[in-house]
Amino acid sequence: MDWLADTTAGKFISAFLISMTPIAELRVGLPIAITSGLPFPLAYLATVLGNMLPVPFIIIFIKKVFAWLRKYWPWMNRVVTALEKRAENKGDTVRRYGKWALLLFVAIPAPGTGAWTGALIAALLNMKLRDAVPVIFLGVCIAGLLVTAVTYGMIHLF
DSSP, rough: OOHHHHHHHHHHHHHHHHHTTTTTTHHHHHHHHHTTTTTTHHHHHHHHHHHHHHHHHHHHHHHHHHHHHHHHHHGGGGHHHHHHHHHHHHHHHHHHHHHHHHHHHHOOOOOOHHHHHHHHHHHTTOOOOHHHHHHHHHHHHHHHHHHHHHHHHHHHHO
């Protein structure tokens, strides 16, 4: 497994995979990629692509996944309901202000925001893929630039 830590390809793949995960997303993957020595353009590309890969699948399938979880794993109902409620609360702002609210929601790299939650909001609001994906992509790109600025700022402090 040394190739993951010692090669550019391994660092790229690691950053990509970390950025695919909920909660961590790009805001964790990008600082790890940069501090591991992956050049910025590759770190940015890996994390944006990794963060975006799940988005269309979430938008298309999350309602079916939630229904399946409720049917076959009833104990997951509380978790699914909590996720839906959180997205619904944030979705009120998107309903009120439209795509700009979704863009800002995804672009601000804070806990509870990001591409995963943005895609969940889009799915629960029945947004079309062609409307939601470009907005979420732009938000992820902006978040990547913000995380990069903070990461490089922190590196220079130490």
